[in-house]
Amino acid sequence: MEHQCTPRQLARIFEHIESMWSDMGQSDPMYSVFSANRFRNANASEENIKEFYESGRLDTDALASELTGHELPASVYTHCVELGCGLGRVTRYLSGFAENVTGYNISEPHLQLASEHIAKMGVQNVALKKISTHSSLIFKPFDLFYSRLVFQHNPPPIIYHILDTVLRSLTPGGMAVFQLPA
Template identity: 35%
Template sequence: MSLTRPPRPPRARPAAPMATPEDVRAAYRMILGREPESEAVVLRHLATQPTRADLRKRFVKSEEFGRFLKQIEAPRPAAAALPLAPDAVPVELHADGPRMAAMLERVGHHWARLGQEAPHWSVLAEDRFRPERIDQNRKAFYATGAEELELVRRLLARHGIDPASLPRCLDYGCGVGRATLAFAGLFPTVTGCDISQPHLDLAQREAEQQGIGNIRWHASTMLGPMPSGQWDLWFSRNVLQHNPPPVIGHLLRLAFAGLAPGGVAIFQLPTHRMDYAFAIDDHLARGGGQGTEQHMLPQREVFALAAAAGLEVLDVREEAQGGLPGPKLALSNIFVLRRPGLAQAAQAG
């Protein structure tokens, strides 16, 4: 009798994940550095039912990516670097009511769709946060909110501001509550504000599961992008650039107007791109389906809005921003602004 065991059958390998429309859009952004021309182009890429690996290989071997590699491998002239005083880019900043509503509606539709398809991944575009993997990585996802809380702590400490003096915090563009839940451990009252109801629903559910009861939720609309009343800290990061410049300006006006005496606004915003231009009618004529938009607001406009609202500028720091071109071609800033308190205002008067 033979004691040799029969060979085990080979284990079946798990099926390779198939590419999704959002994978195609991500490939355009991360590999080619641009948005797809249209939704029809996205569908053409999916017609052959490629896996994610197939899709990545297709983009990396494309002629367009080849041209990009030749550009970055070739010696770059000094003119390719962003000068200390770059020329202003053409940006239309003001819109009437109907066009403002149209732009806000487009932004809302896009993020509501992402909230249904890939809510956590739309906030942090890492494979581990995709819908099929988020259950085992949800704890890690929400743990990243501590980074935003630490940033706020350090910026306030840098200017000698006690967080206890800022009891009401508003997290604008809160998504699924990544930072909002962390803020709830420091500020007595926190409001999470977002234009996507699916994102807000998940954020509220997570807060309930964690037993956090000091958060209010506000769904942004054209008439009410932010709740009524005042707040002591207004925070927004990696959010504003997904809105056209006139919308960014509109949101900042509302944010600044809602700051209570002594209140602080901490927000991040791209302020220059060498390849950027924006015209409202051209933007609206292109229609939706362009993927996640990336915009900017000139720094001078931020300062003008702050001055008009009577705010003082405490800090402007440059920050690397993944959604923008290389640091030599674009700028992103973190701003720290404050409304003078009653005592300060009396002294100034």
């Protein structure tokens, strides 16, 4: 399996992915995260929206369990990076794990909705950032990395590039928890 490509090829792949996710973020944002019919725009009842956003707690409960299962703390981190923050459904709950959280996403429409959600929830320690190009994927040092339901949507060269960048920015003693495609 080819996992490296030229910078030009990487740029073209990033452009395609950004375009695809931005389109989905405008047309059907919740469904783009969870492909269940109840999360389609046409079915966006108050109950379904609440269920969608509250599902982020399940992810962070699993993260806390994973960390404590390795005898690591679940809430004393300085800086948490979430890659693929989507609409902020997990980001909101990650805010309890670290002093500061930075959520990254490739889609501006997703980030706009995440920003609205984070503000509505009164969360103060979250910053959201857009990944514009493969070369803009630069992280300040962090001690907790989280990413779920992201890498499966990317080809191997992008996964390799992202993980290489992530692992270079992870501080000594830091923890990275992420899902890879099978």
